[in-house]
Amino acid sequence: MYRRLIAALTLFSLSASPAVTAEPSEALLREAAELRDLALAESDAWRHAASLSTEVGPRLAGSSGDRAAVAWALAYLDGFGFDTVIPQTVTVPAWERGEAELRITAPWPQPLVGVSLGLTIGTPADGIEAPVVRFESLAALEAATSAMVRGHIVFIDEKMERTRDGSGYSAAVAKRSRGPSVASERGAVATVIRSVGTSSERFAYTGTTRFAEGVRPIPAFALAAPDADMLARQVATGRDVLLHLYSTARQLPPARSANIIADIQGATHPEEIVILGAHLDSWDLSTGAQDNATGVAIVLEVARLIAARERAPARTVRVVLYANEEAGLDGSRAYTAAALEAGLRHVIGLEADAGAGRVYALNSGVGEEALPVVEAMRGVLAPLGIAGGDNATRGGADLSTLRDAGMPLLRLEHDMSTYFDVHHTVNDTLDKVDPETLRHAVAAYAAVTWIAANVEEDFGAYPETVPPVDPAASGN
Amino acid sequence: MYRRLIAALTLFSLSASPAVTAEPSEALLREAAELRDLALAESDAWRHAASLSTEVGPRLAGSSGDRAAVAWALAYLDGFGFDTVIPQTVTVPAWERGEAELRITAPWPQPLVGVSLGLTIGTPADGIEAPVVRFESLAALEAATSAMVRGHIVFIDEKMERTRDGSGYSAAVAKRSRGPSVASERGAVATVIRSVGTSSERFAYTGTTRFAEGVRPIPAFALAAPDADMLARQVATGRDVLLHLYSTARQLPPARSANIIADIQGATHPEEIVILGAHLDSWDLSTGAQDNATGVAIVLEVARLIAARERAPARTVRVVLYANEEAGLDGSRAYTAAALEAGLRHVIGLEADAGAGRVYALNSGVGEEALPVVEAMRGVLAPLGIAGGDNATRGGADLSTLRDAGMPLLRLEHDMSTYFDVHHTVNDTLDKVDPETLRHAVAAYAAVTWIAANVEEDFGAYPETVPPVDPAASGN
Structure with missing residues (x-):
């Protein structure tokens, strides 16, 4: 099924597209601001996080909970207005605590x-x-x-x-x-x-x-x-x-899981993908509310808001709910391998996997030529109290494989002061998630995504000047 | 052994004592203030709580941990300057989670x-x-x-x-x-x-x-x-x-535990007892840091400070580390039954079993005639930022049996805002105890105890006007 999607997108990439100005138009920024305000007033990402927590619970890759999560996602996404929803099978290690x-x-x-x-x-x-x-x-x-x-x-x-x-x-x-x-x-x-x-x-x-x-x-x-x-x-x-x-504790035989790939097809540049990533799996000790039901909830709610717009985005907005981020990044690797093989064009990526703390900055890892676009995005975020950022983000774990292949990144920084109080423990439960803060985050992600999916400017390549992290210290 | 102690105290009660003024003298209040300041500067109750937590751990009545706690107490009290230390055997129910x-x-x-x-x-x-x-x-x-x-x-x-x-x-x-x-x-x-x-x-x-x-x-x-x-x-x-x-979960046959009764003998009124109570047992889920290693630590440190004074207190200061407060108040009942039978005279009681939060008030349950003494105590506590109180305390669980027999009470109120976040859970551990706050508490308990043990005034009987609590709702 995934091959079919890739074939479809490859086909679209042959179509020509008109070149326009290098910065977001006033009209686009107004649209983004409208979407921001709509999300702030009405979005309800908490409901998605609650559904995943309540109706699935713990979902360690390869476990029955993981299979339940994939089934949940395929059923739950029905209401979101995606044009296509496709599971990409991923083989994952399985382990029993x-x-x-x-x-x-x-x-x-x-x-x-x-x-x-x-x-x-x-x-x-x-x-x-x-x-x-x-x-x-x-x-x-x-x-x-x-x-x-x-x-x-x-x-x-x-x-x-x-x-x-x-x-x-x-x-x-x-x-x-x-x-x-x-x-x-x-x-x-x-x-x-x-x-x-x-x-x-x-x-x-x-x-x-x-x-x-x-x-x-x-x-x-x-x-x-x-x-x-x-x-x-x-x-x-x-x-x-x-x-x-x-x-x-013991290893079990490898198991099947899946990335869930869900698209809102671009109206004028369907071959150009703005990817919103979040991992669907969790550790087995809790329902993984902040790691990562809220990440899933944010990207789904952004997609729902965009699908409900009067006009479709120029570029394709793709949500990928990744398999097994926690115990090996298998979903990330599988998706990127297939995407590279198919020559898919990811113009920019945004990942939600940093908890449910308040968003305070927009960082980027984009080509220099795109910095005015990022600055314009920050202007739209300013009324949310989101201020500043740099061009040195390394992004999250799931998009790291596309980043390593050159994809530029945007990253909305969540306040993580209390995130590591609950992360990877039995205590990562829904009661610590504030629906208002989540709504604020959706407003930010939605505005940024709308601009990224509609601006005529390209985001270039991930800058080579960002210092590498110690690979031994990279943790998920 | 307990009988011997009772006999000794009964003997002392025959000796006459000089009657003096009805309010604490300026000299006594000065001494109490000195003790308060000494405790604030130098006392180290945290060390006692750490020792009980580290070297004993969980100590549910009737368990091996409970026996270890009794042994710990008998050994540990050697350094505190008590005149007598006597274990009173108590039969307790035993239960296995x-x-x-x-x-x-x-x-x-x-x-x-x-x-x-x-x-x-x-x-x-x-x-x-x-x-x-x-x-x-x-x-x-x-x-x-x-x-x-x-x-x-x-x-x-x-x-x-x-x-x-x-x-x-x-x-x-x-x-x-x-x-x-x-x-x-x-x-x-x-x-x-x-x-x-x-x-x-x-x-x-x-x-x-x-x-x-x-x-x-x-x-x-x-x-x-x-x-x-x-x-x-x-x-x-x-x-x-x-x-x-x-x-x-299941009941086990009843087991042996013990109250630990430790006295600093009064110099002029040894038959008049000021009792400092705290329970030694804990639930099995944690090391019982706030419930009640800190209570044990506070009363022991107060006793240590008083024993180190140049002159002995007029009245006997008695520390009782009670057995099985948590699952039945057996230690409390056994102590009170023996005390009533022997006709012991407890002039006033203070209990430490409300965590390690900051002390903010002095409440009492004393005869009207003793209210000026309580007011004078509040004056000595005022520099600690401890303000006010009423005469309607019902005290803690262990002293409730003596209270029901008429003994008046003093109660230093700890801020319990966060106490019930950890109480009776695995999370009642030493890291949540602030040594400075504990030192502040010791200063307050020590000053009050010193006045109680030396003032010539009697505290009367527990007032009958205090409204009863719903017995069903009384919890330990």
């Missing part, structure tokens, strides 16, 4: 709240018991000798900084993505990390970890912050601290 | 975060599955007919109000203490309640429930607030909602 039990056995026995990190192996049936060696940070572990680590359970106690732009996360997540591998290389029998995140509530954080080529996988866990505190207090007494770890 | 699993099975399957309520029975081995009937409040359930309830799982969705003085709790807790009994009377097969508490975090709240005479016990659970929201959203669609509940 099973049970986990963590406890200190000496010097002072204490049960601990912790979870297995995503995709990691379980323990032997009678668990693992070993002495703990604590490191302040991943860097301290990297500087340690095997003699210190061998036969121990490595405890990486690094804390994460709370920031509005979420930058604390990419720094902190390295201990999760690489820490267990570094520990295993030095002979550790298991790894526990202080949960990535900013909360001191008693929730443990999940997320994938990866072992470097040739490194033996070991069980890896995250402790809730108060439990990391407890372990640290016992270690600080100077006594030998023993941990007992048990987990039945 | 076991496992619990709660899920919606129709129309949209969802796992739910919930816990068994304290002391309740488990389910059959294959669980209970039944349709849900939701009630907005306990009152609505009480107004319901058996026809509506029979064969159903009753869901009491009542919310709790956040208040500084904690008064929202006594209103909300009735759904826990009586709700399951009321549901069973009407033919329900099980009960789930929205957790008592003010948090929307995904923590479920425990606490005991009791079945009225002749009413068949049924399994009773509490759902975390986001899970109560989820259940309510599914019910609101008008579809039949099925719940599956599983629990291995």
Whole structure:
């Protein structure tokens, strides 16, 4: 089915289009402002997030919840006015969390709240018991000798900084993505990390970890912050601290999932795609309200508003609900591979995967020639209290594969100050989502999308001058 | 051993004491102010709370943690300068939480975060599955007919109000203490309640429930607030909602625990006791930092400061660390029964069991003749920003048995605005305790205790004019 869509779009790309001025017209900016105000008054993205949370719930890639989510999306999108809705089959790894039990056995026995990190192996049936060696940070572990680590359970106690732009996360997540591998290389029998995140509530954080080529996988866990505190207090007494770890986590055979690709076909440039990305999957611990039911809700509501306009956008507005962002970006890779093969033209991408905090800036990663367009977009956003931005965004995880192929990006920055209090925990639930803030976000995304889909200017290519992120630290 | 103590105190009560003025002397108020300032500068109650949390952890009455807590207390009190430390054996009920699993099975399957309520029975081995009937409040359930309830799982969705003085709790807790009994009377097969508490975090709240005479016990659970929201959203669609509940909770044979009774003997009126109460036990879900390691820490630190004074207090200052406040007040009843039998004279009581929030007022429940003394105490507290109070306190749970026997009370009011966010959940951990706020509390308790233990005035009897609380709503 996807091939059919690609064929259709490829066909359209042969048609000629009239060249016009290089900046958004006053009329277009007025339309965008109208759409912004309409969204602010009437849009209801919360309803979509509530439906996905309530009628699907947890939806880890490869699970029955994931299949339910795909079915939900195909049925739910009926009311949104899309011209086409097509599922693209994606093969995803499947993993079962099973049970986990963590406890200190000496010097002072204490049960601990912790979870297995995503995709990691379980323990032997009678668990693992070993002495703990604590490191302040991943860097301290990297500087340690095997003699210190061998036969121990490595405890990486690094804390994460709370920031509005979420930058604390990419720094902190390295201990999760690489820490267990570094520990295993030095002979550790298991790894526990202080949960990535900013909360001191008693929730443990999940997320994938990866072992470097040739490194033996070991069980890896995250402790809730108060439990990391407890372990640290016992270690600080100077006594030998023993941990007992048990987990039945295991890989399952790969499973089928799907990207959902839904188009509002462009009236004059249907071959030019403005892509709105959000991932449909979630971790298994919660209903994934902010990660990422609200992202799904925002892009769907933007599409609904655009489909309801009197005239169709000039360019095609495509919503992609991606499969398995959380545990491997399989949906992102599958979509981009097919798109590149088909020579599809994505003029610009916008991704919603940064929670439901208030939008405060518009960043971009566009060619210099398009900066006046971005500036004009900021003008339309100004009445929402959204101010400024730079041209150095790296965007979100799902659009990173298209970005790496040169696609430029726009990014509406959500205030992430409290996002990492709930992210990847059982506590990512709908009650933390403010419908008004979500409406404000939809207004911003809709205005920006409408301009992107109608401006005659091209957005150029993703700038080569944006500094790369440390690939080890990239986390989803 | 307790008998020996009683004998000793009874002996002292025969000695005569000089009668002096009816109000605290300037010198006594100066001493109290000195103690207040010393405590504010130097006291370290947090260390005691950290020790109990770290070296004992959860300590539900009758559990191994409870025995460890008693042993901890007897060892730890060595450094506090008490003249005598005596354990009073108390028989307590023992209960094992076991496992619990709660899920919606129709129309949209969802796992739910919930816990068994304290002391309740488990389910059959294959669980209970039944349709849900939701009630907005306990009152609505009480107004319901058996026809509506029979064969159903009753869901009491009542919310709790956040208040500084904690008064929202006594209103909300009735759904826990009586709700399951009321549901069973009407033919329900099980009960789930929205957790008592003010948090929307995904923590479920425990606490005991009791079945009225002749009413068949049924399994009773509490759902975390986001899970109560989820259940309510599914019910609101008008579809039949099925719940599956599983629990291995069970009663164990009664066990031995102990009150720890520790005295600083009075220099001139050793037979007159100023009692400082706090319970040593906790629920099993957490280390019970605010409920009640901090209460234990406050009264111990007050005693330490008083024992270190150059002169002993005129009256005996007695710390009682009570057994099993949480699941039945057994320690309180045992202590009071023995005290009444021995004719002990408790001139006034102060209890620390309201968390670690900032102290903002001094309430009392004393004879009218003692109100000038309370007013003088307020004068010493004023520099701490502690202002006002009334003479209508009902005090805490452990001293309620002495109060019912006529003992007057003083009560330092802690700001409880956030206390019920963590109370009786896994999230009651040490990181939420501010050492500075705790030091401020110790300063207040110490100043009040010093005056109470040295003023020549008597505090009279607990006033009969204080309105009784609804016994069904009294919760611990």
